[in-house]
Amino acid sequence: MYDLALFWDWIAFAVRWLHVITAMAWIGASFYFIALDLMLKPNPALPDGAYGEEWEVHGGGFYHTVKYLVAPAEMPEHLTWHKWQSYTTWLSGAALLMIVYWLGGELFLIDPTKVAMPLWLGILISGGSLTIGWLAYDQLCKSKLGETPTKLMLILFGILVIMAWGYNQIFTGRAALLHLGAFTATIMTANVFFIIMPNQRIVVQDLKEGRTPDAKYGKIAKLRSTHNNYLTLPVIFLMLSNHYPLAFGTQYAWVIASLIFLTGVTIRHYFNTMHKTGKGPIWTWFATVGLFLLIVLLSTIPVADTYEQAETRALTPYEQKFASAAHFEDAYDTVFSYCSMCHAREPGWEGIIAPPKGVVLETESDVARHAEQIFLHAGASNAMPPPNAVEMDRESRNIIVAWYRAGKAN
Numbered sequence: 001m002y003d004l005a006l007f008w009d010w011i012a013f014a015v016r017w018l019h020v021i022t023a024m025a026w027i028g029a030s031f032y033f034i035a036l037d038l039m040l041k042p043n044p045a046l047p048d049g050a051y052g053e054e055w056e057v058h059g060g061g062f063y064h065t066v067k068y069l070v071a072p073a074e075m076p077e078h079l080t081w082h083k084w085q086s087y088t089t090w091l092s093g094a095a096l097l098m099i100v101y102w103l104g105g106e107l108f109l110i111d112p113t114k115v116a117m118p119l120w121l122g123i124l125i126s127g128g129s130l131t132i133g134w135l136a137y138d139q140l141c142k143s144k145l146g147e148t149p150t151k152l153m154l155i156l157f158g159i160l161v162i163m164a165w166g167y168n169q170i171f172t173g174r175a176a177l178l179h180l181g182a183f184t185a186t187i188m189t190a191n192v193f194f195i196i197m198p199n200q201r202i203v204v205q206d207l208k209e210g211r212t213p214d215a216k217y218g219k220i221a222k223l224r225s226t227h228n229n230y231l232t233l234p235v236i237f238l239m240l241s242n243h244y245p246l247a248f249g250t251q252y253a254w255v256i257a258s259l260i261f262l263t264g265v266t267i268r269h270y271f272n273t274m275h276k277t278g279k280g281p282i283w284t285w286f287a288t289v290g291l292f293l294l295i296v297l298l299s300t301i302p303v304a305d306t307y308e309q310a311e312t313r314a315l316t317p318y319e320q321k322f323a324s325a326a327h328f329e330d331a332y333d334t335v336f337s338y339c340s341m342c343h344a345r346e347p348g349w350e351g352i353i354a355p356p357k358g359v360v361l362e363t364e365s366d367v368a369r370h371a372e373q374i375f376l377h378a379g380a381s382n383a384m385p386p387p388n389a390v391e392m393d394r395e396s397r398n399i400i401v402a403w404y405r406a407g408k409a410n
Contacts, residue, residue: 173248181238
Protein backbone atom coordinates (compact mmCIF):
# COMPACT_ATOMS: atom_id res chain seq x y z
CA MET A 1 0.00 0.00 0.00
CA TYR A 2 2.90 2.30 0.81
CA ASP A 3 4.37 1.97 -2.67
CA LEU A 4 0.95 2.11 -4.37
CA ALA A 5 0.31 5.70 -3.26
CA LEU A 6 3.67 6.77 -4.68
CA PHE A 7 3.00 4.86 -7.89
CA TRP A 8 -0.36 6.55 -8.48
CA ASP A 9 1.08 9.97 -7.71
CA TRP A 10 3.71 9.48 -10.41
CA ILE A 11 1.10 8.14 -12.82
CA ALA A 12 -0.96 11.27 -12.19
CA PHE A 13 2.11 13.42 -12.84
CA ALA A 14 2.87 11.62 -16.11
CA VAL A 15 -0.73 11.87 -17.35
CA ARG A 16 -0.89 15.56 -16.36
CA TRP A 17 2.34 16.16 -18.29
CA LEU A 18 0.82 14.54 -21.39
CA HIS A 19 -2.41 16.48 -20.89
CA VAL A 20 -0.63 19.83 -20.74
CA ILE A 21 1.52 19.09 -23.81
CA THR A 22 -1.39 17.99 -26.00
CA ALA A 23 -3.56 20.85 -24.73
CA MET A 24 -0.91 23.34 -25.81
CA ALA A 25 -0.85 21.75 -29.26
CA TRP A 26 -4.64 21.82 -29.57
CA ILE A 27 -5.08 25.35 -28.27
CA GLY A 28 -2.20 26.65 -30.38
CA ALA A 29 -3.64 25.10 -33.54
CA SER A 30 -7.13 26.37 -32.74
CA PHE A 31 -6.01 29.94 -32.10
CA TYR A 32 -3.80 29.91 -35.18
CA PHE A 33 -6.52 28.79 -37.58
CA ILE A 34 -9.10 31.21 -36.16
CA ALA A 35 -6.60 34.07 -36.56
CA LEU A 36 -5.64 32.87 -40.05
CA ASP A 37 -9.26 32.67 -41.10
CA LEU A 38 -9.90 36.24 -39.95
CA MET A 39 -6.78 37.61 -41.64
CA LEU A 40 -7.46 36.16 -45.11
CA LYS A 41 -7.42 38.75 -47.92
CA PRO A 42 -9.31 38.42 -51.22
CA ASN A 43 -7.29 38.26 -54.44
CA PRO A 44 -8.86 38.07 -57.94
CA ALA A 45 -5.89 36.03 -59.15
CA LEU A 46 -6.72 33.13 -56.81
CA PRO A 47 -8.01 29.84 -58.27
CA ASP A 48 -11.75 29.23 -58.62
CA GLY A 49 -13.40 28.48 -55.29
CA ALA A 50 -10.62 30.14 -53.25
CA TYR A 51 -11.91 32.50 -50.57
CA GLY A 52 -8.74 34.37 -49.64
CA GLU A 53 -5.01 34.19 -48.98
CA GLU A 54 -2.50 35.16 -46.36
CA TRP A 55 1.27 35.58 -46.49
CA GLU A 56 3.21 34.86 -43.31
CA VAL A 57 6.84 34.75 -42.25
CA HIS A 58 8.16 32.43 -39.55
CA GLY A 59 11.34 30.53 -38.78
CA GLY A 60 13.31 32.07 -41.63
CA GLY A 61 10.80 31.25 -44.36
CA PHE A 62 7.66 32.59 -46.07
CA TYR A 63 4.33 30.76 -46.05
CA HIS A 64 1.54 31.32 -48.56
CA THR A 65 -1.82 30.00 -47.36
CA VAL A 66 -4.93 29.88 -49.54
CA LYS A 67 -8.35 28.96 -48.14
CA TYR A 68 -11.14 27.37 -50.17
CA LEU A 69 -14.52 28.26 -48.73
CA VAL A 70 -15.96 24.85 -49.62
CA ALA A 71 -13.26 22.75 -51.31
CA PRO A 72 -10.75 22.85 -54.19
CA ALA A 73 -11.76 21.55 -57.61
CA GLU A 74 -9.74 18.37 -57.09
CA MET A 75 -8.66 16.36 -54.12
CA PRO A 76 -5.01 17.18 -53.20
CA GLU A 77 -2.56 14.29 -53.06
CA HIS A 78 -1.51 15.11 -49.51
CA LEU A 79 -3.91 16.31 -46.81
CA THR A 80 -2.99 16.98 -43.16
CA TRP A 81 -5.79 16.43 -40.66
CA HIS A 82 -5.85 18.36 -37.37
CA LYS A 83 -7.67 16.13 -34.94
CA TRP A 84 -5.36 14.12 -32.68
CA GLN A 85 -4.46 17.19 -30.60
CA SER A 86 -8.09 17.44 -29.51
CA TYR A 87 -8.62 13.72 -28.97
CA THR A 88 -5.44 13.18 -26.97
CA THR A 89 -6.12 16.23 -24.81
CA TRP A 90 -9.57 14.92 -23.87
CA LEU A 91 -8.45 11.33 -23.35
CA SER A 92 -5.53 12.34 -21.12
CA GLY A 93 -7.78 14.77 -19.24
CA ALA A 94 -10.39 12.07 -18.68
CA ALA A 95 -7.68 9.70 -17.40
CA LEU A 96 -6.40 12.39 -15.03
CA LEU A 97 -9.92 13.08 -13.74
CA MET A 98 -10.36 9.38 -13.00
CA ILE A 99 -7.00 9.11 -11.21
CA VAL A 100 -7.41 12.22 -9.08
CA TYR A 101 -11.16 12.56 -8.55
CA TRP A 102 -12.39 8.98 -8.78
CA LEU A 103 -9.57 7.00 -7.15
CA GLY A 104 -9.02 9.86 -4.70
CA GLY A 105 -12.72 10.62 -4.44
CA GLU A 106 -12.99 10.48 -0.63
CA LEU A 107 -10.68 13.48 -0.43
CA PHE A 108 -10.96 15.42 -3.67
CA LEU A 109 -14.45 14.72 -5.06
CA ILE A 110 -17.06 14.46 -2.30
CA ASP A 111 -17.50 17.27 0.23
CA PRO A 112 -19.18 15.82 3.35
CA THR A 113 -19.91 19.34 4.65
CA LYS A 114 -22.26 19.89 1.69
CA VAL A 115 -24.03 16.57 1.20
CA ALA A 116 -23.79 12.99 2.46
CA MET A 117 -23.15 10.92 -0.64
CA PRO A 118 -21.48 7.57 -1.32
CA LEU A 119 -18.44 7.74 -3.53
CA TRP A 120 -19.98 5.56 -6.25
CA LEU A 121 -22.83 8.06 -6.68
CA GLY A 122 -20.39 10.96 -6.90
CA ILE A 123 -18.44 9.13 -9.61
CA LEU A 124 -21.68 8.40 -11.48
CA ILE A 125 -22.61 12.10 -11.42
CA SER A 126 -19.07 13.03 -12.41
CA GLY A 127 -19.01 10.88 -15.53
CA GLY A 128 -22.69 11.05 -16.46
CA SER A 129 -22.91 14.84 -16.38
CA LEU A 130 -20.22 15.15 -19.06
CA THR A 131 -22.22 13.01 -21.48
CA ILE A 132 -25.53 14.75 -20.75
CA GLY A 133 -23.92 18.15 -21.33
CA TRP A 134 -22.79 17.26 -24.83
CA LEU A 135 -26.15 15.75 -25.80
CA ALA A 136 -28.07 18.86 -24.66
CA TYR A 137 -25.68 21.25 -26.41
CA ASP A 138 -25.69 19.24 -29.64
CA GLN A 139 -29.48 19.27 -29.82
CA LEU A 140 -29.51 23.04 -29.32
CA CYS A 141 -27.04 23.51 -32.17
CA LYS A 142 -29.14 21.30 -34.49
CA SER A 143 -32.32 23.23 -33.67
CA LYS A 144 -33.36 26.55 -35.20
CA LEU A 145 -31.14 28.25 -32.62
CA GLY A 146 -28.20 27.15 -34.75
CA GLU A 147 -29.23 29.87 -37.19
CA THR A 148 -28.93 32.55 -34.46
CA PRO A 149 -25.43 32.09 -32.99
CA THR A 150 -25.76 34.89 -30.41
CA LYS A 151 -28.93 33.44 -28.86
CA LEU A 152 -27.33 30.01 -28.88
CA MET A 153 -24.26 31.28 -27.02
CA LEU A 154 -26.46 33.00 -24.41
CA ILE A 155 -28.36 29.77 -23.78
CA LEU A 156 -25.08 27.85 -23.58
CA PHE A 157 -23.83 30.38 -21.03
CA GLY A 158 -27.01 29.81 -18.99
CA ILE A 159 -26.39 26.06 -19.05
CA LEU A 160 -22.81 26.56 -17.87
CA VAL A 161 -23.97 28.77 -14.98
CA ILE A 162 -26.50 26.13 -13.90
CA MET A 163 -23.85 23.41 -14.08
CA ALA A 164 -21.40 25.55 -12.10
CA TRP A 165 -23.99 25.99 -9.36
CA GLY A 166 -25.00 22.33 -9.44
CA TYR A 167 -21.47 20.98 -9.22
CA ASN A 168 -20.76 23.33 -6.31
CA GLN A 169 -23.70 21.92 -4.32
CA ILE A 170 -22.23 18.42 -4.08
CA PHE A 171 -18.52 18.44 -4.93
CA THR A 172 -15.55 20.05 -3.24
CA GLY A 173 -14.75 23.53 -4.56
CA ARG A 174 -11.78 22.35 -6.58
CA ALA A 175 -13.72 19.38 -8.01
CA ALA A 176 -16.66 21.63 -8.94
CA LEU A 177 -14.51 23.98 -11.02
CA LEU A 178 -12.50 21.13 -12.53
CA HIS A 179 -15.67 19.32 -13.57
CA LEU A 180 -17.11 22.46 -15.11
CA GLY A 181 -13.90 22.65 -17.17
CA ALA A 182 -14.25 18.98 -18.13
CA PHE A 183 -17.92 19.54 -18.98
CA THR A 184 -16.94 22.35 -21.36
CA ALA A 185 -13.91 20.52 -22.79
CA THR A 186 -16.10 17.49 -23.53
CA ILE A 187 -18.37 19.70 -25.63
CA MET A 188 -15.33 21.08 -27.46
CA THR A 189 -13.78 17.70 -28.26
CA ALA A 190 -17.16 16.20 -29.17
CA ASN A 191 -17.58 19.08 -31.62
CA VAL A 192 -14.39 17.93 -33.32
CA PHE A 193 -15.13 14.19 -33.18
CA PHE A 194 -18.86 14.13 -33.98
CA ILE A 195 -19.35 17.23 -36.14
CA ILE A 196 -16.26 18.90 -37.60
CA MET A 197 -14.34 15.80 -38.67
CA PRO A 198 -17.35 13.86 -40.10
CA ASN A 199 -18.38 16.92 -42.12
CA GLN A 200 -14.88 17.26 -43.50
CA ARG A 201 -14.85 13.55 -44.40
CA ILE A 202 -18.07 14.06 -46.38
CA VAL A 203 -16.45 16.91 -48.31
CA VAL A 204 -13.34 14.81 -48.99
CA GLN A 205 -15.44 11.86 -50.15
CA ASP A 206 -17.40 14.11 -52.51
CA LEU A 207 -14.15 15.36 -54.03
CA LYS A 208 -12.84 11.83 -54.49
CA GLU A 209 -16.04 10.78 -56.26
CA GLY A 210 -16.23 13.86 -58.46
CA ARG A 211 -19.21 15.54 -56.76
CA THR A 212 -19.44 19.22 -55.83
CA PRO A 213 -19.34 19.41 -52.00
CA ASP A 214 -22.26 21.08 -50.22
CA ALA A 215 -21.29 24.35 -48.53
CA LYS A 216 -23.55 23.60 -45.54
CA TYR A 217 -21.01 21.18 -44.06
CA GLY A 218 -18.37 23.87 -43.83
CA LYS A 219 -20.88 26.30 -42.32
CA ILE A 220 -21.85 23.84 -39.58
CA ALA A 221 -18.21 23.05 -38.79
CA LYS A 222 -17.40 26.77 -38.66
CA LEU A 223 -20.12 27.38 -36.04
CA ARG A 224 -18.78 24.63 -33.76
CA SER A 225 -15.20 25.79 -34.26
CA THR A 226 -16.20 29.33 -33.26
CA HIS A 227 -17.81 28.01 -30.07
CA ASN A 228 -14.61 26.16 -29.26
CA ASN A 229 -12.62 29.35 -29.79
CA TYR A 230 -14.64 31.30 -27.22
CA LEU A 231 -14.67 28.45 -24.69
CA THR A 232 -10.92 27.77 -24.71
CA LEU A 233 -9.70 30.44 -22.28
CA PRO A 234 -12.30 29.66 -19.57
CA VAL A 235 -11.42 25.96 -19.80
CA ILE A 236 -7.74 26.75 -19.22
CA PHE A 237 -8.65 28.85 -16.15
CA LEU A 238 -10.84 26.07 -14.73
CA MET A 239 -8.13 23.46 -15.27
CA LEU A 240 -5.59 25.64 -13.46
CA SER A 241 -8.00 26.65 -10.68
CA ASN A 242 -7.36 23.53 -8.56
CA HIS A 243 -3.90 24.95 -7.78
CA TYR A 244 -5.31 28.23 -6.42
CA PRO A 245 -7.67 27.99 -3.41
CA LEU A 246 -8.71 31.63 -3.85
CA ALA A 247 -10.50 30.49 -7.01
CA PHE A 248 -12.34 27.50 -5.51
CA GLY A 249 -12.24 28.04 -1.75
CA THR A 250 -15.28 30.32 -1.49
CA GLN A 251 -19.04 29.85 -1.43
CA TYR A 252 -19.13 31.91 -4.61
CA ALA A 253 -16.80 29.63 -6.58
CA TRP A 254 -19.63 28.90 -9.02
CA VAL A 255 -20.12 32.64 -9.63
CA ILE A 256 -16.37 33.04 -10.22
CA ALA A 257 -16.50 30.21 -12.77
CA SER A 258 -19.48 31.82 -14.51
CA LEU A 259 -17.75 35.20 -14.73
CA ILE A 260 -14.66 33.57 -16.21
CA PHE A 261 -16.74 32.52 -19.22
CA LEU A 262 -17.61 36.19 -19.78
CA THR A 263 -13.95 37.20 -19.58
CA GLY A 264 -13.20 34.51 -22.17
CA VAL A 265 -15.70 36.16 -24.50
CA THR A 266 -14.32 39.68 -24.01
CA ILE A 267 -10.70 38.59 -24.49
CA ARG A 268 -11.37 36.49 -27.58
CA HIS A 269 -13.64 39.19 -29.04
CA TYR A 270 -10.78 41.66 -28.79
CA PHE A 271 -8.28 39.41 -30.55
CA ASN A 272 -10.72 38.10 -33.14
CA THR A 273 -11.72 41.65 -34.06
CA MET A 274 -8.08 42.71 -34.17
CA HIS A 275 -7.17 39.84 -36.50
CA LYS A 276 -10.06 40.73 -38.79
CA THR A 277 -9.88 44.54 -38.84
CA GLY A 278 -6.41 45.33 -37.52
CA LYS A 279 -7.79 47.01 -34.39
CA GLY A 280 -9.49 45.53 -31.34
CA PRO A 281 -12.28 47.28 -29.38
CA ILE A 282 -10.88 49.04 -26.29
CA TRP A 283 -14.06 48.48 -24.26
CA THR A 284 -13.19 44.80 -23.97
CA TRP A 285 -10.13 45.71 -21.85
CA PHE A 286 -12.26 47.62 -19.34
CA ALA A 287 -14.87 44.86 -19.28
CA THR A 288 -12.23 42.18 -18.69
CA VAL A 289 -10.51 44.12 -15.90
CA GLY A 290 -13.87 44.87 -14.26
CA LEU A 291 -14.88 41.22 -14.34
CA PHE A 292 -11.52 40.14 -12.95
CA LEU A 293 -11.71 42.64 -10.06
CA LEU A 294 -15.18 41.30 -9.22
CA ILE A 295 -13.73 37.78 -9.20
CA VAL A 296 -10.96 38.90 -6.83
CA LEU A 297 -13.58 40.41 -4.50
CA LEU A 298 -15.67 37.23 -4.48
CA SER A 299 -12.59 35.11 -3.77
CA THR A 300 -12.12 36.76 -0.37
CA ILE A 301 -15.35 35.23 0.95
CA PRO A 302 -14.36 31.82 2.41
CA VAL A 303 -16.37 28.61 2.21
CA ALA A 304 -14.58 26.33 4.69
CA ASP A 305 -16.59 25.10 7.65
CA THR A 306 -15.75 26.70 10.98
CA TYR A 307 -13.46 25.07 13.51
CA GLU A 308 -16.46 24.31 15.73
CA GLN A 309 -18.38 22.70 12.86
CA ALA A 310 -15.39 20.54 11.94
CA GLU A 311 -15.03 19.44 15.57
CA THR A 312 -18.64 18.27 15.82
CA ARG A 313 -19.08 16.85 12.30
CA ALA A 314 -19.34 13.06 12.08
CA LEU A 315 -16.30 11.45 10.45
CA THR A 316 -16.65 9.77 7.07
CA PRO A 317 -15.57 6.10 6.79
CA TYR A 318 -12.33 7.25 5.13
CA GLU A 319 -11.58 9.70 7.94
CA GLN A 320 -12.52 7.15 10.60
CA LYS A 321 -10.06 4.64 9.14
CA PHE A 322 -7.13 6.98 9.67
CA ALA A 323 -8.40 8.61 12.88
CA SER A 324 -8.56 5.20 14.56
CA ALA A 325 -5.19 4.00 13.24
CA ALA A 326 -2.15 3.47 15.41
CA HIS A 327 0.12 6.52 15.89
CA PHE A 328 -2.71 8.94 15.00
CA GLU A 329 -2.36 11.07 18.12
CA ASP A 330 1.37 11.50 17.53
CA ALA A 331 0.80 12.19 13.83
CA TYR A 332 -1.91 14.75 14.61
CA ASP A 333 0.33 16.56 17.09
CA THR A 334 3.13 16.57 14.50
CA VAL A 335 0.95 17.92 11.71
CA PHE A 336 -0.67 20.52 13.93
CA SER A 337 2.72 21.72 15.17
CA TYR A 338 4.39 21.96 11.77
CA CYS A 339 1.55 22.68 9.35
CA SER A 340 -1.40 24.48 10.96
CA MET A 341 0.16 27.95 10.87
CA CYS A 342 -0.42 27.99 7.08
CA HIS A 343 -3.04 25.26 6.67
CA ALA A 344 -5.63 26.93 8.89
CA ARG A 345 -9.03 28.43 8.28
CA GLU A 346 -7.39 31.75 9.05
CA PRO A 347 -3.68 31.28 8.25
CA GLY A 348 -1.26 32.87 10.68
CA TRP A 349 1.70 33.05 8.29
CA GLU A 350 2.27 36.54 6.93
CA GLY A 351 1.29 36.92 3.29
CA ILE A 352 -0.93 33.81 3.18
CA ILE A 353 -4.61 34.73 3.13
CA ALA A 354 -6.03 31.29 2.27
CA PRO A 355 -4.82 27.79 3.18
CA PRO A 356 -2.51 26.49 0.40
CA LYS A 357 -4.38 24.23 -2.07
CA GLY A 358 -7.45 24.73 0.13
CA VAL A 359 -6.08 22.15 2.59
CA VAL A 360 -6.99 22.84 6.24
CA LEU A 361 -5.15 20.86 8.94
CA GLU A 362 -6.50 22.02 12.30
CA THR A 363 -8.91 19.44 13.70
CA GLU A 364 -8.48 15.69 13.95
CA SER A 365 -11.03 15.18 11.16
CA ASP A 366 -9.07 17.63 8.97
CA VAL A 367 -5.87 15.65 9.41
CA ALA A 368 -7.55 12.25 8.95
CA ARG A 369 -9.25 13.44 5.75
CA HIS A 370 -5.95 14.51 4.18
CA ALA A 371 -3.94 11.47 5.28
CA GLU A 372 -2.60 10.51 1.86
CA GLN A 373 -1.64 14.07 0.92
CA ILE A 374 0.13 14.53 4.26
CA PHE A 375 2.01 11.28 3.68
CA LEU A 376 3.07 12.21 0.14
CA HIS A 377 4.14 15.76 0.99
CA ALA A 378 5.58 15.39 4.48
CA GLY A 379 6.26 11.66 4.94
CA ALA A 380 7.45 10.12 1.69
CA SER A 381 9.02 13.40 0.55
CA ASN A 382 10.35 16.60 2.07
CA ALA A 383 8.06 18.87 0.03
CA MET A 384 6.28 20.17 3.12
CA PRO A 385 6.70 22.13 5.23
CA PRO A 386 8.83 24.58 3.18
CA PRO A 387 12.41 24.44 4.50
CA ASN A 388 12.64 28.23 4.70
CA ALA A 389 9.57 28.25 6.97
CA VAL A 390 10.28 25.44 9.43
CA GLU A 391 12.49 22.34 9.33
CA MET A 392 10.75 19.04 10.08
CA ASP A 393 13.09 16.40 11.49
CA ARG A 394 13.23 12.82 10.19
CA GLU A 395 11.65 11.42 13.34
CA SER A 396 8.52 13.51 12.79
CA ARG A 397 8.28 12.37 9.17
CA ASN A 398 8.66 8.75 10.28
CA ILE A 399 5.68 9.20 12.61
CA ILE A 400 3.57 10.32 9.65
CA VAL A 401 4.72 7.34 7.57
CA ALA A 402 3.98 4.87 10.38
CA TRP A 403 0.50 6.37 10.91
CA TYR A 404 -0.34 6.31 7.20
CA ARG A 405 0.76 2.68 6.84
CA ALA A 406 -1.33 1.72 9.84
CA GLY A 407 -4.35 3.53 8.39
CA LYS A 408 -4.02 1.81 5.03
CA ALA A 409 -3.83 -1.53 6.81
CA ASN A 410 -7.12 -0.87 8.70
